[in-house]
Amino acid sequence: MSHLGEHHFTIIASYSFTLLVLVTIIAQSYFKSRKIRRLLEKQIDEKK
Amino acid sequence: MSFTANGTAILGLVFFITVIFVSALGFDINSTDFNLIGPSLIWVTALLSVLLSAKNLIQDDFRDGSLDLLLISPIPLELVLALKAFAHWISISLPIILICPVISVLFTIPFDNLIILIIGLFLGTPALSFIAILGASLTFSLRRSSILMPILIMPFYIPTLVFGVKIVNFTENTNEYHINGLLILLAITLLSMSVLPFAAAMGVKSCLK
């Protein structure tokens, strides 16, 4: 039964990797979105 | 067009031979598996030779302005690009195929396998040149195109490479096995020759707008 515990580690590792990649792509998308939006608002203000 | 490439042809061949020699020395000559790497090494080096000699296929014409002339000429651009690819094949891959029997001595490739290797190269390498012209058409006007083009083009080479090497098999020798593989190589080449000139022409036109 102890080798089941070892497999739990593998599952957790793969789930963690998945979450890591997902969080990375979500964060990158979100922060870039925010940055561009701020830049756009700044540009619109400057235009006025 | 193709005869100015004769300098390239000799260079290409020398490149091929040199890389094969050097790579072969990188392996353990005394190990029993050494002879098995022959076909793979030949295919990979052929691939590299085609790839590295292809970057100027379009760029030279672009630089000296003759590309614009080609656009205006009555010959369709697709045909011009196809001919360029074909000329490239003749100047780079054909010498490699011809020198293959000599190179195969380095790896003591059995005669039957050598035949399959050579036919495979003959059927598969035109695809490499046509794919290369597509790569050239997409990247000739970009900066750092010489490193960019191999990166873009390599994945397209993988099917041809895999099948080309796979059929030169030392254990399974059913005829069907070899013929299926050769047919696939031929299919890839025919598809490349028919589709890619059009895609390449699109690429050239969008860069010259």
Add this chain to the structure above:
Amino acid sequence: MTKNSIWEFSNPLKFKKLAGILIPIFGIIAFVCVITGLSWGFFYTPDDYKQGPLVKIIYVHVPSAFLAINIYLMMFLASLIWLIRRHHLSALAAKAAAPVGLAMTFIAIVSGAFWGKPTWGTYWVWDPRLTAFAILTLFYIGYIILWTAEDEPDKAADLTSILCLVGSVFALLSRYAVLFWNQGLHQGASLSLDKEKNVADVFYQPLLFSIIGFVFLFLFLLLIRMRTEIWTRQINAIQQKLGK
């Protein structure tokens, strides 16, 4: 005179409004479904009698692999629409989708490797399906790099669309080549996704949640990224006007 078809959303303004509404909705659905799928799958399903709990990796492996392929298909269609109808939003959609697709291939390959080692003894094998995924990863990377290599947006869209189109053709060709190749020989043991689809119901339901969650996650990210691209274009347009 105004047509009520999906093409009206190729207008960036209308798209932005739609995106504004859909993004939070998709985000919530994605979050709920993924969490449900994964926790249900991990905690509340029994261990498979042969593979132990390891089979639960399918809850990340299958959705990511499924999306990796389908995102490329979506990019193929978007590229085609760009080349034919010249809707800028279409080109932007493909550009926005690519990094998500790449992320999916990473997840699929790594989760597959984690699954493979204890089950079949190896992290990787050069069988057709895995090789195809390696090629797909390279296609994604090349596509993304090509976008960064050209500044002029329309030209970049053209080049990347052509690359994607040819890539799809080659992907299809390879698939049929492999099928043709395998016909005469025995079907080797492969890490086939079809096997997982035949799993028992008790495994299947959380998998459904997981897949749906991932799909909505993709749509969520796609809309956010497309909106960012539109804003970027606006900035460039303003800067050009200011520069004159």
